[in-house]
Amino acid sequence: MYKIVEKENLNPTVTKMVVAAPAVAKKALAGQFIILRVHENGERIPLTIADYDRVKGTITIIFQIVGKTTMLLNELNEGDSILDFVGPLGKPSHVDGLKKVCVIGGGVGCAIAYPTAKALHENGADVTVITGFRNKDLVILEDEFKQVSNHAYLVSDDGSTGTKGLVTNVLQDLINQGETFDEVIAIGPLIMMKFVCELTKKYNIKTIVSMNPIMIDGTGMCGGCRLSVGGKTKFACVDGPDFDGHEVDFDEAMSRGATYREFEAREREEACNLLRKGVA
Incomplete structure (x- = not known):
């Protein structure tokens, strides 16, 4: 226990x-x-x-x-x-040897981005953090990110906190201003990571994404967390969760992620009913 x-x-x-x-x-x-x-x-x-x-x-x-x-x-x-x-x-994030990194977190994915930003900062890297949320009520770890970064940018979909816009808007602005990065690390919704990777690919900036698909045993035996990376099948639990974002098939990952949505909704409703009855 x-x-x-x-x-x-x-x-x-x-x-x-x-x-x-x-x-x-x-x-x-x-x-x-x-x-x-x-x-x-x-x-x-x-x-x-x-x-x-x-x-x-x-x-x-x-x-x-x-x-x-x-x-x-x-x-x-x-x-x-x-x-x-x-x-x-899983394999730990690679932080050694990186001198200037942009860490991008979206929504609850910021909880995953934070330890990586912290490790990079403690390793002496110059860390730029871009975090995005739907609105101000959903912001998490704002102060924590400021403590482990040299530059921190906050954006929201509705403009209720930080700058109104998307994380890709900030990244594009930084690139336009002449900023260069050894690596971009993007962690959040699949659609966010996909568009970050499409942007960085145009500028040949190495980009790492953290993939969190359905997972059961965590040792590579069940195959539930399989992904297509560079045309090959990889398992997030043992080969990742970090992968080269320019090689990840995001469309396939989004499709597979929706496979059990109806079942998950039924289970959630059952859990709600049990909790209301006080028997869960």
Whole structure:
């Protein structure tokens, strides 16, 4: 059992938890993830390691409440425990040797972008961060990003916070101003990452994306997280989650991601009914 030592609501749909997991914290690196199970009859879900503290032996996870398992996870509070918490899994993000990097996060994907930006900053890189949200009520980690970057830009779809527009607008402006980057790292909705990659490809800027498809076992056995990268099949759990964005087939990934949407909606409704009855 893994005790929840802190819980914080970052916005109405996103929650941060700090979990006591010394063995995971001992080896965790930016870009890796864990797989958890809330209770004995629960499903396994992957969540990126948003932060870690080796001294305290804790792992920070940030999740959006979108389905049955995240709803059940969000019902837990400080002092409660999670049944299974396995990791670290996946390959860590490459941060060595990079001197000037642009890290782009969209929505809850900022929870994944943050540890990478932090690792780059601690490694001495000049870090530019661009974060995008639909509106001001959904903003997360704004202060944290400012602390691990040399330049931070915030945009929103409706202009209620930061600059009105898209993350690609800011990136294009920076390129037009003569800014150059060793690498762009984009993490967020698939459609956002696709358009970031289309932009950077025109300027031959290496771009890394973090892929988070459906995943079950996290060891490459089930094949549920398969992707097409450079015309070859890759598994996000063991080959990634970071990939060359210019080689990822985003259209296929978006199509596969929608396969179980109807089933997920039914499970969420069932979970809502159980929670209302107090039996979940």
